[in-house]
Amino acid sequence: MPENLKQVVLVTGMSGAGRSTALNYLEDIGYVVTDNLPLRLVLPLLQEDVVATHIGLGLDSRTLASDPLMLP
DSSP states (O other), rough: TTOOOOOOEEEETOOOOHHHHHHHHHHHTEEEEEEEEGGHHHHHHHHHOOOSSEEEEEETTGGGGGGGHHHO
């Protein structure tokens, strides 16, 4: 894989839907994982200067509407 490409897995769902289990699995196979990262920090995480090439992101679908970036 070229150095500037990142593999990103987005795991969404409500609490109790298995999101944490999926993120734990991704971490076990070598992904850098974060859960409930504010949406305004997702793009900076994906910038070229971030060393991680395998990233797992967990987002609770209930919190998307409360994020200022998602409001009209």
